[in-house]
Amino acid sequence: MTETADRHPRTYTPTDRTVPTRSRERAAYDREMVHSILDEGYVCHLGFVRDGAPVVLPTLYGRVGERLYVHGSTGSRPLRMAGQADPGLPVCLTVTHVDGLVLARSAFHHSLNYRSVVVHGVAHPVTDPEEKRRALDALVDHVVPGRSQDSRPADTKELAATAVLRLDLAEVSAKLRTGGPNDEPEDLGLPHWTGVVPVRTVHGAPLPADDLAPGIGVPDYLTTL
Amino acid sequence: MTETADRHPRTYTPTDRTVPTRSRERAAYDREMVHSILDEGYVCHLGFVRDGAPVVLPTLYGRVGERLYVHGSTGSRPLRMAGQADPGLPVCLTVTHVDGLVLARSAFHHSLNYRSVVVHGVAHPVTDPEEKRRALDALVDHVVPGRSQDSRPADTKELAATAVLRLDLAEVSAKLRTGGPNDEPEDLGLPHWTGVVPVRTVHGAPLPADDLAPGIGVPDYLTTL
Numbered sequence: 001m002t003e004t005a006d007r008h009p010r011t012y013t014p015t016d017r018t019v020p021t022r023s024r025e026r027a028a029y030d031r032e033m034v035h036s037i038l039d040e041g042y043v044c045h046l047g048f049v050r051d052g053a054p055v056v057l058p059t060l061y062g063r064v065g066e067r068l069y070v071h072g073s074t075g076s077r078p079l080r081m082a083g084q085a086d087p088g089l090p091v092c093l094t095v096t097h098v099d100g101l102v103l104a105r106s107a108f109h110h111s112l113n114y115r116s117v118v119v120h121g122v123a124h125p126v127t128d129p130e131e132k133r134r135a136l137d138a139l140v141d142h143v144v145p146g147r148s149q150d151s152r153p154a155d156t157k158e159l160a161a162t163a164v165l166r167l168d169l170a171e172v173s174a175k176l177r178t179g180g181p182n183d184e185p186e187d188l189g190l191p192h193w194t195g196v197v198p199v200r201t202v203h204g205a206p207l208p209a210d211d212l213a214p215g216i217g218v219p220d221y222l223t224t225l
Numbered sequence: 226m227t228e229t230a231d232r233h234p235r236t237y238t239p240t241d242r243t244v245p246t247r248s249r250e251r252a253a254y255d256r257e258m259v260h261s262i263l264d265e266g267y268v269c270h271l272g273f274v275r276d277g278a279p280v281v282l283p284t285l286y287g288r289v290g291e292r293l294y295v296h297g298s299t300g301s302r303p304l305r306m307a308g309q310a311d312p313g314l315p316v317c318l319t320v321t322h323v324d325g326l327v328l329a330r331s332a333f334h335h336s337l338n339y340r341s342v343v344v345h346g347v348a349h350p351v352t353d354p355e356e357k358r359r360a361l362d363a364l365v366d367h368v369v370p371g372r373s374q375d376s377r378p379a380d381t382k383e384l385a386a387t388a389v390l391r392l393d394l395a396e397v398s399a400k401l402r403t404g405g406p407n408d409e410p411e412d413l414g415l416p417h418w419t420g421v422v423p424v425r426t427v428h429g430a431p432l433p434a435d436d437l438a439p440g441i442g443v444p445d446y447l448t449t450l
Contacts, residue, residue: 045270198429
């Protein structure tokens with residue numbers, strides 16, 4: 001299994017599942033764009049099928065090259081299901097950023113500016129201890145880049161209590177909307193304000209825990225978040 | 226069908242699907258809390274099953290009392306599937322807000338503060354024209370409260386091109402994590418910074434469309450977003 005980006009083609013190959021039925025011009029398969037959308041998110045929405053019905057749960061994730069990892073207690077539902085399933089658990093993993101509220105003159109053309117990535121595939125439990133450690137580091141570094149080097153690594157008991165699932169980035173698409181509203185020509189004279197309200201995610205000042213020892217200052221990797 | 230909040234009990238009734246296997250203390254069924262989490266979001270993640278595999282798509286939604294609505298082109302996949310399915314399309318609709326990055330001394334106890342709502346149910350196409358209009362107003366007002374009154378309503382052609390799905394709020398749970406890190410007692414002396422980095426969604430100044438006529442100022446409902 002290769003994990004170096006330079007051995008991969010520049011784009012993911014579209015499949016029946018990753019070509020949308022509508023707004024095809026918004027779909028993209030560029031590998032770098034997909035990675036950047038994934039790396040910017042905190043939470044993915046992981047979908048799987050349980051008793052024939054869909055389940056969508058928010059969860060942390062991490063990326064190492066062309067692999068995504070999610071983790072959880074060994075007792076949690078999708079982790080248990082993936083461990084029991086052979087050959088793995090079919091999942092759909094989606095990450096979305098909202099970038100703007102698009103206000104058109106007509107109700108019909110209201111929209112959001114957004115960037116999303118949808119990954120289809122089969123999730124497998126990670127059993128190799130080295131891969132599991134790398135995956136857990138990636139999960140911590142996904143929350144705060146660099147943080148895995150400034151925290152106590154999982155010990156044997158914690159490793160045993162944590163299940164990690166791997167999902168290869170193979171059947172992947174991004175979808176984006178950017179720009180202003182697309183009003184109908186006959187609506188241009190209507191008296192309604194029209195434009196975009198930008199939406200951003202921002203970080204507040206770090207709040208130290210009550211029991212933080214005096215003298216331990218805010219690390220650099222937090223001031224540059 | 227009642228839609229007035231005061232005829233409903235204060236909480237949703239937990240079911241097998243809405244009681245988590247882990248971290249049960251984070252689950253909540255309070256109706257007002259569920260509504261407030263739903264009303265604060267812009268995008269939901271809608272899960273459904275296609276050819277036996279899960280699909281999770283980000284989409285706008287709106288709420289009217291105890292009903293959620295999603296919409297899309299009559300040609301889009303879930304909308305077509307719900308129209309063909311009898312009696313409706315089993316879905317799972319999830320909304321998540323990230324409120325903070327939780328940095329513990331141990332990698333294991335890193336976490337996010339978040340609020341999420343998961344709705345299980347069967348989505349049905351809305352066929353009643355009055356309900357469809359109300360749903361479309363709710364979808365616009367969900368993006369910007371009050372906006373449906375300051376835009377051109379959908380005309381007959383637009384209404385015909387738009388499919389709307391209804392999902393009743395019946396099998397619903399919220400899940401929350403708040404507060405600081407939960408480190409192990411034996412880790413309290415470790416030299417790592419520990420605490421929470423707050424995460425917030427903010428709005429930038431409204432950007433008028435290039436073709437906005439002079440003299441149409443930013444409406445009040447945008448300045449108080």
